[in-house]
Amino acid sequence: MPPTAAAGYELDPKLPIGAQVYGLLKRMIIGLVFKPNEALSEKELALRLGVSRTPVREALIRLAEETLVDVFPQRGTIVSPIRVAEVMEAQFLREALEAAVTRRAAEQPSAALIRDLSRLIDDQHHAANAGRPEDYMPLDEAFHRTISEGTGMPRSWRLIQGVKGQMDRVRFLSLPNKAHLLLLTEQHAEIFKAIETQDPDRAEAAMRHHLKEVLKTIHELAAEMPAIFA
Amino acid sequence: MPPTAAAGYELDPKLPIGAQVYGLLKRMIIGLVFKPNEALSEKELALRLGVSRTPVREALIRLAEETLVDVFPQRGTIVSPIRVAEVMEAQFLREALEAAVTRRAAEQPSAALIRDLSRLIDDQHHAANAGRPEDYMPLDEAFHRTISEGTGMPRSWRLIQGVKGQMDRVRFLSLPNKAHLLLLTEQHAEIFKAIETQDPDRAEAAMRHHLKEVLKTIHELAAEMPAIFA
DNA sequence: AGTGAGATACTACCATGGCATAAGGCTGCG
DNA sequence: CGCAGCCTTATGCCATGGTAGTATCTCACT
Numbered sequence: 001m002p003p004t005a006a007a008g009y010e011l012d013p014k015l016p017i018g019a020q021v022y023g024l025l026k027r028m029i030i031g032l033v034f035k036p037n038e039a040l041s042e043k044e045l046a047l048r049l050g051v052s053r054t055p056v057r058e059a060l061i062r063l064a065e066e067t068l069v070d071v072f073p074q075r076g077t078i079v080s081p082i083r084v085a086e087v088m089e090a091q092f093l094r095e096a097l098e099a100a101v102t103r104r105a106a107e108q109p110s111a112a113l114i115r116d117l118s119r120l121i122d123d124q125h126h127a128a129n130a131g132r133p134e135d136y137m138p139l140d141e142a143f144h145r146t147i148s149e150g151t152g153m154p155r156s157w158r159l160i161q162g163v164k165g166q167m168d169r170v171r172f173l174s175l176p177n178k179a180h181l182l183l184l185t186e187q188h189a190e191i192f193k194a195i196e197t198q199d200p201d202r203a204e205a206a207m208r209h210h211l212k213e214v215l216k217t218i219h220e221l222a223a224e225m226p227a228i229f230a
Numbered sequence: 231m232p233p234t235a236a237a238g239y240e241l242d243p244k245l246p247i248g249a250q251v252y253g254l255l256k257r258m259i260i261g262l263v264f265k266p267n268e269a270l271s272e273k274e275l276a277l278r279l280g281v282s283r284t285p286v287r288e289a290l291i292r293l294a295e296e297t298l299v300d301v302f303p304q305r306g307t308i309v310s311p312i313r314v315a316e317v318m319e320a321q322f323l324r325e326a327l328e329a330a331v332t333r334r335a336a337e338q339p340s341a342a343l344i345r346d347l348s349r350l351i352d353d354q355h356h357a358a359n360a361g362r363p364e365d366y367m368p369l370d371e372a373f374h375r376t377i378s379e380g381t382g383m384p385r386s387w388r389l390i391q392g393v394k395g396q397m398d399r400v401r402f403l404s405l406p407n408k409a410h411l412l413l414l415t416e417q418h419a420e421i422f423k424a425i426e427t428q429d430p431d432r433a434e435a436a437m438r439h440h441l442k443e444v445l446k447t448i449h450e451l452a453a454e455m456p457a458i459f460a
Numbered sequence: 461a462g463t464g465a466g467a468t469a470c471t472a473c474c475a476t477g478g479c480a481t482a483a484g485g486c487t488g489c490g
Numbered sequence: 491c492g493c494a495g496c497c498t499t500a501t502g503c504c505a506t507g508g509t510a511g512t513a514t515c516t517c518a519c520t
Contacts, residue, residue: 043501052476074481075481075502092386101326153319155297156323159323247504283506285504287472302472304510305511305512307471307472
């Protein structure tokens with residue numbers, strides 16, 4: 001999880017500042033530290049992060065491309081509201097991409113891919129039983145990233161990540177419980193088995209089914225908390 | 231050397247400079263005005279375009295995300311070489327996205343979509359018979375964009391555009407002749423008919439077949455002119 | 461002649477300052 | 491009392507200067 005809004009932004013001056021600011025702001029937006037419709041000022045962010053406005057601006061431009069912020073020229077920048085239509089489109093695009101990649105993975109899985117996925121599922125099983133979502137989420141992310149990158153498609157993961165932000169923000173609204181984490185792990189295992197046994201149809205179907213889990217919560221949440229939706 | 235670059239590439243000071251520089255550089259890279267592996271200096275580009283280095287830098291960052299340029303921190307920026315593996319991945323991702331969108335379009339096509347596509351195909355037929363590729367390319371682009379945006383998925387077009395650059399650069403190497411333009415139009419018409427008659431399977435298949443046309447030329451070209459490939 | 465170390469010249473990177481523009485409040489008039 | 495127009499204030503946008511880092515070139519030394 002990101003540091004809180006109040007304290008502890010530790011930026012490493014040795015690494016490119018712009019990229020760090022981007023990652024930090026993105027995590028804070030997804031983690032709802034910055035709420036939808038909240039104003040984000042270049043000047044104020046730069047002040048609070050202890051950097052100049054240039055890298056902040058670069059980060060905001062990148063976030064705007066992912067529609068996590070809305071930039072109004074000469075007026076201001078706000079955290080974008082959660083627009084149901086956009087979340088649905090993101091879901092659709094992610095499913096299209098990840099289903100295709102998973103199918104490809106199942107066609108010719110490398111030994112390294114099998115090994116990495118297997119290990120990740122073990123770790124997920126432990127984290128799920130511990131019941132701590134904050135430990136689980138990075139493992140979930142790693143699972144999906146590994147399928148893309150382990151199949152020789154690094155760019156597909158970057159595209160998926162770009163659309164995923166909208167969905168993650170919704171997901172963050174509902175803290176999954178232990179049972180839910182175990183269910184997710186079970187679905188991951190199913191995807192893995194299909195890849196391992198080189199069954200593309202089954203792998204694609206399992207991935208599509210898995211991704212639809214997120215969708216289920218959206219409509220419930222939209223009804224519960226309409227304030228932060230567009 | 232004049233303060234502005236080659237004629238026809240001038241910038242409107244009233245519009246956001248950064249976005250204009252991005253579009254201009256992208257067109258020049260795809261159009262091979264800037265050759266693969268050619269060095270691009272922030273300072274020199276700014277000088278030639280008559281703007282400051284800041285918007286040039288912003289444009290280069292965006293182009294780097296599309297892997298049209300490679301930025302080496304503190305060293306320099308070059309036009310990325312045409313990497314066959316990247317072109318193949320771009321092709322794969324584009325097909326996954328556009329096949330899904332086309333299927334969706336065929337499920338519930340709006341009247342406006344039918345009308346717009348129909349008109350575009352007429353225009354393409356005329357441009358193809360005239361045999362001028364430079365007139366045809368914008369129409370081709372519009373056809374694909376219209377399917378995405380006319381189906382309520384504006385973001386899908388942005389993703390497609392992001393990966394398309396790599397492929398367009400390859401396509402630019404082989405000037406299509408009149409027969410080829412007519413073939414493309416025929417394929418567009420087939421996609422259109424499938425959408426119009428609400429036949430998702432046929433629409434998706436037609437789009438996949440259409441997109442594979444580009445692939446055919448890649449390997450031939452890679453053999454012909456290995457110099458500009460990675 | 462070959463090699464290594466240092467100076468140099470280049471790069472992208474970040475900081476800062478001035479600018480134009482648009483929203484919102486205030487004032488004066490109807 | 492209501493509305494229109496000005497003005498203040500804040501914003502993002504662009505220009506420019508300084509900094510740190512890297513490759514190359516030079517020259518001394520082996």
